[in-house]
Amino acid sequence: xxxxxxxxxxxxxxxxxxxxxxxxxxxxxxxxxxxxxxxxxxxxxxxxxxxxxxxxxxxxxxxxxxxxxxxxxxxxxxxxxxxxxxxxxxxxxxxxxxxxxxxxxxxxxxxxxxxxxxxxxxxxxxxxxxxxxxxxxxxxxxxxxxxxxxxxxxxxxxxxxxxxxxxxxxxxxxxxxxxxxxxxxxxxxxxxxxxxxxxxxxxxxxxxxxxxxxxxxxxxxxxxxxxxxxxxxxxxxxxxxxxxxxxxxxxx
Numbered sequence: 569x570x571x572x573x574x575x576x577x578x579x580x581x582x583x584x585x586x587x588x589x590x591x592x593x594x595x596x597x598x599x600x601x602x603x604x605x606x607x608x609x610x611x612x613x614x615x616x617x618x619x620x621x622x623x624x625x626x627x628x629x630x631x632x633x634x635x636x637x638x639x640x641x642x643x644x645x646x647x648x649x650x651x652x653x654x655x656x657x658x659x660x661x662x663x664x665x666x667x668x669x670x671x672x673x674x675x676x677x678x679x680x681x682x683x684x685x686x687x688x689x690x691x692x693x694x695x696x697x698x699x700x701x702x703x704x705x706x707x708x709x710x711x712x713x714x715x716x717x718x719x720x721x722x723x724x725x726x727x728x729x730x731x732x733x734x735x736x737x738x739x740x741x742x743x744x745x746x747x748x749x750x751x752x753x754x755x756x757x758x759x760x761x762x763x764x765x766x767x768x769x770x771x772x773x774x775x776x777x778x779x780x781x782x783x784x785x786x787x788x789x790x791x792x793x794x795x796x797x798x799x800x801x802x803x804x805x806x807x808x809x810x811x812x813x814x815x816x817x818x819x820x
Contacts, residue, residue, distance in 0.1 A: 594608075751773065
């Protein structure tokens with residue numbers, strides 16, 4: 569836990585408080601109501617986007633929807649566990665360069681591999697095409713093997729770069745295997761949009777949300793601008809915009 573002094577002197581906190589002070593000075597000194605209103609609105613927006621209170625509420629709404637969708641229970645023997653990649657840093661030169669994976673990819677893969685190891689006869693289908701010679705799916709597959717999951721029960725989708733593409737490509741890969749139960753595993757905040765894409769592709773999948781990010785914090789932390797809150801809000805806005813885009817454009 570960070571001290572309140574560390575939170576206050578963090579760059580994002582200094583910038584946000586500076587904007588608030590500047591907005592108040594503008595409101596006090598300027599006679600232009602349009603300028604005063606714009607300054608206050610900009611400062612309020614910056615504050616709302618960078619405090620954990622609003623970030624956790626936004627992310628929590630998505631995660632609550634994911635919890636409601638996770639109604640199937642543990643996967644039975646022989647299930648296919650579909651895990652979606654969560655990003656990669658640059659282009660890796662080795663298939664075992666696990667540090668190249670973003671934390672979302674690692675969390676999702678480790679959760680999927682541990683679940684698959686407990687589920688007799690299960691298979692892992694890893695979808696992720698970002699990267700260079702070695703894609704997300706390659707490195708995540710290597711990590712699953714490192715954790716002891718048999719290579720013969722791992723399938724890789726190396727071409728998908730979006731959630732929508734993952735849904736389509738996975739449907740094609742499993743077109744001849746309609747009997748095995750399919751479980752979709754991804755970060756909780758990503759699950760609502762991922763389910764939309766997979767169900768629109770004609771697949772019946774059960775939700776397995778992991779990596780819950782909305783957390784309880786002390787009141788002084790909830791109202792102090794933080795970089796982690798800005799990152800959460802960015803992820804939440806990306807998902808909300810994606811859901812709206814799917815409903816109005818992709819699936820209309």
